[in-house]
Amino acid sequence: MPRLPPALLRQAHSISPQLHALLPACRDLQSARSELRWIREHALSSSSGAGQPSNRHGNAAVARLVARRARGEPLQYVLGSQPFGALDLRCRPGVLIPRPETEAYVVHLASLLLRARKALGAAAADGRPLRVVDVCTGSGCIALLLYQLLHRGFPGAGSLRVLGLDVAPEAVALARENLERNVRRGALPATALEGGDVRFAQADLFSDGEWNSAVGQRGGEIAGVDVLVSNPPYISTQGFDRDTGRSVRNFEPRLALVPGAGLSQGTACAPEDVFYARLLKVSRVLRPRVMLFEVGDMEQARRVAQMATGLEQSEQWHVEIWRDDPDLDGNDGLREEVLNGRRIPVRGSGHGRSVFVHRVPELVT
Structure with missing residues (x-):
């Protein structure tokens, strides 16, 4: 510096x-x-x-x-809060600070889901709500903003259910606090809290017992999630020590940024990609129709997109890479990557930010 x-x-x-x-x-x-x-x-x-x-x-x-x-302490910890869309989120040491880049892709995802709400609502014809699961929820920022943006498009008590999961108890406690705080502020409807439309629970993605129990708390069978989202730990040990800012290394939780040692044993992926491999594995049970995973850079986005093209019945899945601000294609327009012999659209400009995977024809543009 x-x-x-x-x-x-x-x-x-x-x-x-x-x-x-x-x-x-x-x-x-x-x-x-x-x-x-x-x-x-x-x-x-x-x-x-x-x-x-x-x-x-x-x-x-x-x-x-x-x-x-x-x-060098992050301003969000000093002030104790961070705006995130229409929400005001408490921030606390031990839980990752919400980023504006995350807010940008959540807003874009919500706009796409609202545009396809008729197709997504067809799954609820039997009275089952549209169900969203946010893995590694942290402060609850993604889960809460998705609910805030979507709830008017899926009206009616219990028509939209959001579950946020995290392995860290301090993260679950903060996410619940943010839920209550934003209901009190009027940024979220009372049904988010009182009707149980939004819930947070502790669960380890790599523990089948904890995972199945937590997702099963939604009622009904586990295989029935519509939207699976996650901002998981995705930085390598070397990348954390070499590339992150001093305030991140000194003050933000390493657990939320670097996958734990040993998680990648028995897998063919890089250690920093292990959460994506696990998320794609559990997707075979959950059978979501939409998935969105935050990534660290364009190289990791390519690797995760390549994993996604290897899903069972991969011909039914549409895969995209989103850069920063995915609703803005920039001066270069829409680009493509060729991975596993498939053309993968690349939207937005700036850094590679997330990988979008879905099997909803109405979401293909």
Whole structure:
């Protein structure tokens, strides 16, 4: 990382010592100004809400928060929240911070599902709801935003059910807190909580017993999920140590980013791809009609797409790679990759972000 020019540091200090403290973490003056403003607003609202004198307690709170951020702690942990679509999500050390790139593909997925809601609703002709399972749910960001975006398109009590699963109890607790928080705020309908439309449970994807029990909690048979989504650990040990930012390495949970040692034993895939191999394996039991998996880069996207083309009855599956902002094809337009002799569309621009797999003709454009 390049050093900051001394003149820039002096300029920041002349404006505010707190701005000077934030500059190494923010890297530019404009970002430091914005973060200092957000920290001050957060401290003021917190001290006022507690019925304390806002100036004295607020200034002390600002100093504490600035010191945390200056040490490289992510702003989302410092402020304790992160906007995600229409939601406001609590963030806490030990649980991965929601990313804007994740929000972009979730919004695009929801728009596609709404466009194909008649075809997807046909599966519920027997009264069964549209069922979404989010694996490695973390803060619950994907599960909650999908429900928020989809629930009006699938009206009626119990017509949409979302289940978020995570191996970490602290993640499940935070996801449940975010569900309750956003119902209280009015960002989610009361049915999400009171009607049990959204639930979170602890389960290990690699433990057949835990997995089957957790998914079976939805009622009815396990094989009946319509949409399977996941942002799993996908970074190699070397990549985590070499390529991730210092704030990620020092503050965010390694468990949510790097697959555990030994999980890839007995598989032919790279250690960082083991979650995708397992997700595709359980898809044979769940029989989803739509799957979306976040990936780390374009090379990993190619590997996962290649795995997906090897699914049973692969001719029924349509596979796409999504870059950042998949609803925007950019100046280059739609591209293609040829994998296993099949042409795989590549949508969006920027970094490879996710792999989209489905067998719903209405979703093919």
